[in-house]
Amino acid sequence: MRAAVITRFGPPEVLQFRDLPSPSLMPGGVRVRVHAIGLNFADVMARLGVYPSIPKPPFVPGIEFTGEVVEIAPGVRSVRRGDRVMGFSRQGAYAEEVCVPAGFVRRVPDGMSDHEAAAFTVTYLSAYHGLRTLARVARGETVVVHAAAGGVGTAALQLLKHWGARSIATASTEEKLAVARAHGADETLLAGNGRIERRLRELTGGRGVDVVLDSVGGSLYRDSWRSLATMGRYVLFGFASVTGRRRLGRWKLLKEILATPLVFPPTLPSRNISLMGFNLYFLAERSEYLQSAAAELLKLWKKGAIKPFIGRVVPFDELVDAHAWMQSRKSTGKVVIDLTASC
Numbered sequence: 001m002r003a004a005v006i007t008r009f010g011p012p013e014v015l016q017f018r019d020l021p022s023p024s025l026m027p028g029g030v031r032v033r034v035h036a037i038g039l040n041f042a043d044v045m046a047r048l049g050v051y052p053s054i055p056k057p058p059f060v061p062g063i064e065f066t067g068e069v070v071e072i073a074p075g076v077r078s079v080r081r082g083d084r085v086m087g088f089s090r091q092g093a094y095a096e097e098v099c100v101p102a103g104f105v106r107r108v109p110d111g112m113s114d115h116e117a118a119a120f121t122v123t124y125l126s127a128y129h130g131l132r133t134l135a136r137v138a139r140g141e142t143v144v145v146h147a148a149a150g151g152v153g154t155a156a157l158q159l160l161k162h163w164g165a166r167s168i169a170t171a172s173t174e175e176k177l178a179v180a181r182a183h184g185a186d187e188t189l190l191a192g193n194g195r196i197e198r199r200l201r202e203l204t205g206g207r208g209v210d211v212v213l214d215s216v217g218g219s220l221y222r223d224s225w226r227s228l229a230t231m232g233r234y235v236l237f238g239f240a241s242v243t244g245r246r247r248l249g250r251w252k253l254l255k256e257i258l259a260t261p262l263v264f265p266p267t268l269p270s271r272n273i274s275l276m277g278f279n280l281y282f283l284a285e286r287s288e289y290l291q292s293a294a295a296e297l298l299k300l301w302k303k304g305a306i307k308p309f310i311g312r313v314v315p316f317d318e319l320v321d322a323h324a325w326m327q328s329r330k331s332t333g334k335v336v337i338d339l340t341a342s343c
């Protein structure tokens with residue numbers, strides 16, 4: 001089968017196509033012929049070698065896909081051969097075939113395209129887990145979403161609108177802020193101008209914000225952490241700020257880590273605030289929880305309350321360009337890699 005391999009940690013060109021044997025089907029697993037892949041910033045981090053628990057190169061990356069079930073292990077009942085499924089994997093999805101535990105996939109609902117199915121799982125489950133399960137966002141609360149024009153960011157804004165919360169979106173350019181407004185942001189702020197803390201206070205009449213959903217970290221984390229209101233919840237689930245435009249950017253990494261204030265736990269009770277974190281990769285075994293969250297999210301999709309924002313669709317052959325595009329910070333919404341299209 002054709003697969004893209006991370007040959008060593010480094011810039012986008014370390015991704016190379018190889019002809020590899022198909023992966024083995026595990027007990028309780030399914031084999032899926034991949035139609036489309038959802039590109040995630042985690043894939044960029046994996047290529048740079050800064051994602052937790054990544055294998056040593058060479059390996060096939062990719063954590064999100066849609067396709068057709070072509071083989072099932074004995075005893076699997078949740079899906080059948082021929083079903084169209086969407087789901088995630090612990091790497092391995094940048095290939096014509098992927099094998100995962102059956103609990104990592106679910107049937108694609110009628111009317112959902114391959115591109116939407118490839119763009120749905122990781123973004124909405126991340127936004128749902130951070131905002132609903134961890135932060136328990138309530139109607140009327142004020143929620144900051146950083147990197148708001150991206151895949152998870154636009155998903156989070158749509159959910160917040162549906163739940164009746166007030167969202168404040170941050171992003172690095174005016175164009176991205178326009179994307180955030182189009183996906184439901186009530187207020188927008190340009191990130192990186194050093195005035196986030198003051199502007200968040202102004203926008204909340206000095207009270208501070210109830211929740212922050214932060215996948216950027218570094219100096220943005222420092223400024224928005226200070227802006228939490230009493231009973232505020234801070235959800236940190238990524239650290240995109242440490243990456244350079246093509247490579248890891250060691251100086252940038254050091255600068256952003258040094259900008260990250262250490263939290264001294266005894267100070268949390270007197271401020272009545274909470275710091276939380278998550279990584280879906282390490283939650284994958286909680287498939288019952290993730291499946292029920294996905295079912296709830298797909299009901300919202302059916303009602304038209306949420307819809308993945310696909311910024312760009314790219315054929316498999318142009319995967320390296322797609323990685324460079326995402327790392328250069330130009331992408332908005334989700335980037336989908338189509339394995340059925342040729343360039």
Ligand SMILES: NC(=O)c1ccc[n+]([C@@H]2O[C@H](COP(=O)([O-])OP(=O)(O)OC[C@H]3O[C@@H](n4cnc5c(N)ncnc54)[C@H](OP(=O)(O)O)[C@@H]3O)[C@@H](O)[C@H]2O)c1
Nearest residue numbers: 040041147150151152171172215237238240241278279280
């Ligand atoms: N923990 C988890 O389970 C989990 C799951 C999914 C995603 N995530 C994290 O959530 C974030 C969003 O994921 P995504 O796939 O939807 O990506 P994305 O938001 O579409 O793209 C990443 C965004 O990060 C922002 N960013 C800030 N500093 C950056 C830098 N130095 N280089 C590149 N981008 C930078 C950029 O937005 P601006 O230009 O507007 O700043 C960029 O658009 C990522 O950090 C990812 O690692 C974590």
